[in-house]
Amino acid sequence: MRPTVDYLMMISDDTIAAIATAPGIGGIGVIRISGADAAVVLRRLFEPRRPENLHPDGSFPSHRLCYGTVRDRQGAVLDEVMAVFMRAPHTYTREDVAEIQCHGSYLVLQAILAEILAAGARAAQPGEFTKRAFLAGRIDLTRAEAVIDLLQAQSMGGVExxxxxxxxxxxxxxxxxxxxxxxxxxxxxxxxxxxxxxxxxxxxxxxxxxxxxxxxxxxxxxxxxxxxxxxxREGVKAVIAGRPNVGKSSLLNQLLREERALVTELPGTTRDTIEELISVHGIPVHLVDTAGIRDHEDAVEELGIERARQKMREADLVLFVVDASQGLSAIDRSLYTSLDDRKRIVILNKMDKIDIADEGADENLLQELSGFFGAVPQVRTAANKGVGIAQLRETLYQAIIGEQEEMSERISCAPxxxxxxxxxxxxxxxxxxxxxxxxxxxxxxxxxxxxxxxxxxxxxxGLTTPDDVLDVLFSRFCLGK
Structure with missing residues (x-):
């Protein structure tokens, strides 16, 4: 299955160029050029250190790196670079392609790109290199979409x-x-x-x-x-909720394996949401730590509590935390009831403060807690000491995949x-x-x-996909891809 003749007519005759590496400082930056004049543009600004490495007519050998310098229109050296020319059709776009590898200074990259555009190329649109690969029949539309999925993957599961x-x-x-x-x-x-x-x-x-x-x-x-x-690909949003000082922030820190949230003995320390990303067996989990919910007098804390309630309503999964050493308060019961049918995991935290051997009193407390939450998955933790965190991650994974574990293990592609x-x-x-x-x-x-x-x-x-759909799809790409 290949693109239709109509699609092939959409391929521009322009030679395009763009910076292919991400903005910022790096060891190497890459500028990509694609189109019929790629070699001409490269020859105008690239000066090889050893001209004898070129063909006798001065043309570039295909798919061979050459060391040299790039000069601006006044003859000043912009950078020492490695350049490669790749002759069609054995390229990403099936057009002639040239790439310049320079030092990863954004200023240098911009200066070289400016000279490339002055030499006859035009600035590429987002995703235009991949779009040309699709229109030339090198890849179908599912493979083109896989490119952006790969670039935007948030976990190794998404990469695979x-x-x-x-x-x-x-x-x-x-x-x-x-x-x-x-x-x-x-x-x-x-x-x-x-x-x-x-x-x-x-x-x-x-x-x-x-x-x-x-x-x-x-x-x-x-x-x-x-x-x-x-x-x-997208993961799930898991909101950590509960009344103040039950250990929500300690739990977040343990799941992240870093001190991300401030932890004190004072209730109400967290007044805004804290959002971080973790990977659980290859699945992205967007963790949201929220302000503890209680009766309050502080206007700032009130805003945090309202935001916490909003995040709970948006969550795919709620990690409901209670202080197991204190039992259930009226606020715990009310907050838990407000979750309605939201998928949740109950975390019985501060287990290190419970002495089960104390004449059975604490064991009765735990039985009362378990009885209230019924069949909902429960994990016992001491978040300040890292106890129970491994089990929590496993329970979190099981809650995400539900009854489809076997399918998850063998999924290698998905619409x-x-x-x-x-x-x-x-x-x-x-x-x-x-x-x-x-x-x-x-x-x-x-x-x-x-x-x-x-x-x-x-x-x-991509055989019959409307042009406007193609435009939207490729507009999601970054420049240079």
């Missing part, structure tokens, strides 16, 4: 998912379903060519079996993977939201094919529904 998609695993799954749809459509087209034999060609039971096993079931599987993929919406349309079109078959409708109606399903799948890989 993006790499699998970049290698074409999602494309191959879509291609198998598409081939099965084409096979069904061939039978229908045959019936249209030989109407007298339509009954013999279109055997409903056989076509329904093909539809279910080779098309509908794989589509449903991909839709299930989409939900898994969303969690791995994103755009793909999911198109897959749902494809599945709906297949359901219409099923209804048409069962109703004994003529072959031409079957062909219409099958072609609709094929058009939807083609949109996923």
């Amino acid at each position: 998912l993006a790499v699998g998609q970049l290698r074409g695993e999602l494309y191959e799954r879509i291609a198998v379903i598409r081939d099965a749809l084409v096979e069904v459509l061939v039978s229908v087209e045959l019936a249209l060519d030989f109407p007298d034999d339509e009954t013999d060609i279109l055997v409903a039971d056989h076509l329904l079996g093909q539809l279910e096993e080779q098309i509908e079931q794989p589509l449903q599987f991909l839709l299930a993977l989409a939900d898994q993929g969303r969690v791995i 994103n939201l755009r793909h999911k919406m198109i897959l749902e349309k494809t599945l709906a079109a297949c359901s219409q094919v099923r209804e048409t078959l069962l109703a004994g409708a003529p072959a031409d109606l079957l062909a219409v529904d099958l072609r609709a399903a094929l058009d939807h799948l083609a949109e996923i890989v």
Whole structure:
């Protein structure tokens, strides 16, 4: 499956250039140039230290690094660099490509880019290099989207998912379903060519079996993977909530393995939310430490408490912390009840202050706590000493993946939201094919529904994707990619 001729006409004749490394100070910075005049532009400002390394006609050997200097229009040296010219079609964009590797000073990079633009290139748009790779047929749209997923991955799980998609695993799954749809459509087209034999060609039971096993079931599987993929790519928001001084900030610090939040014996220390990112078995978890909720008189603390309640309403998961040594207060009970059906984990903290051997009194307290929270997952911790944190991470992971652990372990690619919406349309079109078959409708109606399903799948890989959708997709990229 390759881009259509219309898409190929969208490729600009311009030679484009952009800084390909992130802003800031670094050891190396890279500027990328792509287009028919890439070699001409490079030759105008790059001076090799050893000209004999060039071809006799002065052209650059392909895919070979050359050491030299870059000069501005007045002849002043801007930097010592390594430059490489890569001849089409063996490049990322399938165009002639040149790259200049200089020192990672943003001022130097900008100065060299200015000279490149003065030499005839134009500034690239976000994602324009990858867009050209797609339009030239080097990658399909799922692989192009995998590039931005890889750049924006927040955990190794997200990296692995993006790499699998970049290698074409999602494309191959879509291609198998598409081939099965084409096979069904061939039978229908045959019936249209030989109407007298339509009954013999279109055997409903056989076509329904093909539809279910080779098309509908794989589509449903991909839709299930989409939900898994969303969690791995985007993660979940876990809000740490509870009344003041139950150990929420200590818990945050232990999960982060650093002293991020201020911890004191004074209640109400945290007056605003603190948000940090951790990875739990490859899944990004956005931790939010909130102000303790209580009756208050301080106007600033009131703002923090209201923000805490807002974060709890937005959370995918609430880590509800109580001071196990003090039992449940009225505020604990009221706050817990306000969670409604929000997914939660109860953390019985300050276990180091409980003496279970004390005539069973503390054990009764723990039983009372466990009884109040019922079947909700509970973890016993002493956050100030790091006790129970490993178990909390495991419980957190189980709460995130729910009953889909087996699938999570073998997921190597997953549709994103755009793909999911198109897959749902494809599945709906297949359901219409099923209804048409069962109703004994003529072959031409079957062909219409099958072609609709094929058009939807083609949109996923970029064969029929509207231009405005492409513009939005590639605009999400950074400059230089």
